[in-house]
Amino acid sequence: MVRSPEERGVPHSAGARGRLLPLLPALLLLIGLFVGLYTPRDVRPDAILAAAMVSAAALLPLWGTVLTGVGACAVFFGLMVDFDALRDATAYSELATLAAIAAFAVFINRLLSRHAQQLGQVRSVAETAQLAVLHPIPRHLGHVTLESLYVAAAAEARMGGDLYGAIRTPHAVRLLIGDVRGKGLIAMQTAATLLSAFREAAHDAPDLPHLARRLETSMSRYASQYPGVPGSETAERFITALLAEIPDDEPVVRTVTCGHPPPLLLHRGEVRELQLAAPSPPLNLGNLVSDGYRIDLAPFHPGDQLLLYTDGVTETRDRSGAFYPLAERVRSWSGEGPHQLLDHLHRDLIAYSGGELDDDVAALVARRRPSL
Structure with missing residues (x-):
C-alpha cells in the first residue's frame, strides 16, 4: 500500500x-x-x-x-x-x-x-523510483497475511531510504524493515543494495543472526567501494534495521534488532512493545558488534499481529511538538485486519501532523493466520 x-x-x-x-x-x-x-x-x-x-x-x-x-x-x-x-x-x-x-x-x-x-x-519521479526499489509485497506468504505502507514526505521531493521486504523460506516467513541515514540518491542506492542482499540471503541463512551478519557484510562491501570519493557519503551511511522470523511450526516470532525501533505486538486487544534484550548497532557499523547478534523471542499465536515501522512514524509531531504516541493510537485499532490497521494509521498520522508529514513513513504488518 x-x-x-x-x-x-x-x-x-x-x-x-x-x-x-x-x-x-x-x-x-x-x-x-x-x-x-x-x-x-x-x-x-x-x-x-x-x-x-x-x-x-x-x-x-x-x-x-x-x-x-x-x-x-x-x-x-x-x-x-x-x-x-x-x-x-x-x-x-x-x-x-x-x-x-x-x-x-x-x-x-x-x-x-x-x-x-x-x-x-x-x-x-522520486516515488516511482522508490516503488521500483521496494517491490510489492504479497498479501499472503504461507500462514502469514501481510500489508505494507509507504508514504513519501510531503515536505520534500527527495528520494528516501525507508525500506521493507518479506521472503517465504521453506520453514518460515522472514521480514525486514529498515531506514537508511539521510536522503537522496545515495540513500536510495543503499536501500536497494540492502534489499537485494536480503532477498538473496534470506532463503538460505540458517537463522537470523547469520542473516544479519550476511547483510552487514554486504553493506560493508558496498561502502568500501566508495572510499575517498569526493562528495560521497556512502562509507558514512548506516542503516537501522529489524529482522523478524515467523516459523511455520511454532507460535513464536524471533527478532534481531540493529538499532531500529522495536516492533509492536497486537494480541487480543492488547498492544505492547517487544522488549529488546540485546539490540545490536545499525548495519554498516558491524565493527561495534563484539559478541554477535542475539535473538529476541516472543509468543505469536494465530490472530496476533506484528507492526514493524520506521522512525518517521514515531517522530511525527503535532503542532505543540509532541511525538506521535504510536502504541496508544494503535490500541483502538488492534481488532482490525492488516489493511484496515495501516489505513487507520496513515490517516491518523496525517491528521496528527496537521496535514503534511515531514519525513518518509514505512510500516509493515504481519498477521498469523490459523493453521489449515
Missing part, C-alpha cells in the same frame, strides 16, 4: 482551511469597496485592493487571478465615478498602478504554477 500524493489525504480541519483560503481575494475586494464607500474620501483602498490581487496570484488559478485584477480595477474606477473624480489625475495614476499590480500578479501566478508543476513531476 504505497500512498501516492492523491491518496495521502488531509484532515478535516486542513481541508476546511484549504477550501476557505481561495475566498480571501474576494473578501479583500469587498473590504476595499466598503472602505472606499464608508470612510472619508482621503482614505484610499489601494493597498487592500493590491493585497487582493497578490493573494489571488498565490491562491487562485490563472482565470481567478485575472478576474481579481479586473475586479480590483473595476472597484477603484467605480469609486472614482461615485466620488466624481474622473478629472482627478492622481486618481488615474492610482488606477494605473493597480493595473500594473494586476499584470504583475498574473506573472507571479504563472511562475508559481510552473514551479508547482515541476515540483509535482520531481515528486512523481
